[in-house]
Amino acid sequence: MPRYQGLPASPGIAIGPALIYRTEKVAFTEDRVDDPRIEWRLLEQAIRKAHTQLTALEERARKVAGEEEAAIFEAHRLFLDDEELLEKLRTLVLEERLNAKAAVHHAFEQYAEALLALEEEYFQARAQDLRDVAQRVMRCLEGDGEEERLENSADPIILVAEDLTPSDTIRFDREQILGIVTVRGGPTSHTAILARAMGVPAVVSTPFDLNDIRSGTLAILNGSSGTFNVGPTLHELEVARREKEEWDARRRAELSQAEQPAITRDGAFRAEVVANIGSVEDAEQAIRFAAEGVGLFRTEFLYLQRSSMPSLADQVRAYRRVFEVMGERPVVVRTLDIGGDKEVPYLGTEKEPNPFLGWRAIRMIRERPDVLENQFSALLQAAGQVTAEGVRCDLRIMLPMVSSVAEVERAREIYEEAWAALQAEGKPLPEKVQFGIMVEVPSAALLADHFAPLVDFFSIGTNDLTQYTLAVDRTNERVSVLASPYHPAVLRLIEMTIGAAHAHGKWVGLCGELAGDPLAVPLLVGLHLDEFSMAPSSIPTIKDLIRRWTLPACEEVARQCLQFSLAADVIEYLKSQTPR
C-alpha cells in the first residue's frame, strides 16, 4: 500500500479515514445573455451572499484564530464593496451582455493582473486574495452554498488536500480533524502553523497525487516522522495504534507536568526551558506550552515584505505586544539578522555569491548604524512603556553573527547612545536590560573568554555554528548531510563557550535545533547549559527528559561524547543511553 514521505509539520499520530478536500476552480464559459437585467440581478444576489459568508467567516476567525486572521476576511469584504469594481461588472453585464461568471472573472482578473505587475510580495498576496473572492462569488452564482462538505462529515477524518488557504483552514472544527496532510506548503506554511496551534498532527510537502487516493480510505499519518500511509496492512495498523497510544499517553503526561521546572532527578541542576519565537502568535503558543521565557525572538518579520524601514512606532508596537504576552518572563531579542539571502532593497542588501559569509546581521553596523540604533531605541521604549504600566519586563538584547570583539564594543556604544537619548527625552525606561551575543561563528567560541567580560550572556546558535565550523552550506543538498551539530568539533566549541562564560559568572543559552532534540538532553545538561531554547511544542518533552536524568550521569555522557572523533559515533552512543 502506498506510503508517502513528506515533511513533519506538527507532531503526533492520526489514524482514520482520509477525506479528499478539493478546491477546484469554478468552470465557466463565456456567453452573451438574452436578458442582461436578469443576469445582473443574479450577480447582485451572489455578491450579497458572498458578503454574508465573508462576514460569518470573519466572526468565526476572530473567535478561533484571532484578529489577524479576521482581518483577511474583512479585506476580502472590502473588495466586494469596491465601487470601481462594481461599475466594471455592471458595464460588462448590462452593456456588453456578458454572462455573470465571465464578467466576474474578467473584472477581478483585471485588478489581479494590475496588482501582480507591481511585483512586491504584498501585492502578490492581495492578487491571490482577489482571486479567492472571485471564486467565492462564482460559487455563489452556482447556487452552491458555503462548501458544506466538511461540516457534513460526521466522523473525524484525516484531511487530505493540495494546499489549504486561510478560508479553508478556518472552517475546520477541531473535533472533526484527526490530522492534516498536504501536497504543497512548507513547515512554516499557513497549514503547518494552524495545525500546530490546534495541536493536530500534520505532514506537508508530501509527494502524492490527490487522484490516487479515495475519500474514506483508512490512513495513518505520522506528524513526527512525516509519513503518510494510505490503506495500511493490519500489521501496520496495529503498530501505529500502539505508537499512537504511547505517544498520546506520553504527551498527556508531559503536558500535565509542563509547568513544573526542569530540575534533574537528583536536584543538582536546573535548566531554564524557553521558546524560539518569531511573532506574537508564537509568544502566545509559548505560554500555552509553559515556556519559562523566550530564548530567541527573531525580529526579521518586521523588516521583510515591505519597501521601506519599519517606523519606530511600528517596531515599538510589535515588541510591546510580545512583552505584554510574556509578562515578567525573560525575553531574549535577537537584533536584525538579514543578509544577501533575502532581498531587502531599503537596507541595501545585494545578491552575493556567499550570503552566509557576507554583509549581514551585525556586520551592517559600519554602513548602517541607524538600523541598529533604531531597533535598540524601539526595544527600550517598548520595554520602558510596559514597565511603566507595572509589568517588570525582562528584556535581553542579543547581537547575531558576532565574530570580533570590536563589533560588540561598537554596538554597545550605539546602545548606550540610544539609552541616553531616551533618558534625555524623559521617556520611561526598563529597570534592567541584559546585553549578550550569539555564539555562532567559531571565532566567537574560540575567543569566548575575551567576549565574556563584555556581555551578560551568550546564546549558542548551533545551526550556524555547525555550518561555519564544518564549512558546510546547509542549503546545498549534496553536502548538507555533513552538517551535524553532533560533530565533536562543534561539541568542543560548545564546551569552550560554556566554560569561558561560567568562569566569568555569565550564563549560556542554546537556541539551535540541538536544544529541542531529545537525544542531546543528557549531553547538554552534562555540559551545564543554563538555558535551552526551542520550538514551543518541544518544551514539555525536553523538560520531561531533563527531569529523568541525574547530573553526574549526564556529566559522564558529556565526557564520553567529547572523546569521539565522528558525529556518527556520538549519535550512536547517545542512542544507547537511557535516563539514569
Next chain:
Amino acid sequence: MISTTITIDHPAGLHARPAAQFVKTAARFPCKISVRKVNSEKPPANAKSPLSVLTLGVNQGDAVEIIAEGEQAQAAVEALVELVKSNFGETAPTHS
C-alpha cells in the same frame, strides 16, 4: 476643480491601512475625487475605490496629486491632505 500635490511619508505608502483610511475619508464626500501618482503614466484613480488606489502602487516618498470636482471639493481635498500630513493618524517617527 481643486487639486493639490503631496508626498506620502508613511512607510507603507498608499497600501494596507493607509490605503483603507484614504478611501474611507474620500468616501465621506459627495464630490468626484481622483488621485494620480506624479511622474507616472498611470491614469488617475478613483479615490473612493480601494482596488484602484492600491493598483496605483504608491510607495513611501512618492508624490500624488489629489483632484476633486463638485460639491465640497475644497473640504475633501483638505481632509485628505490633513490625513496624509498626520501620517494617517499614526504618530510620526520623531526619534532623532
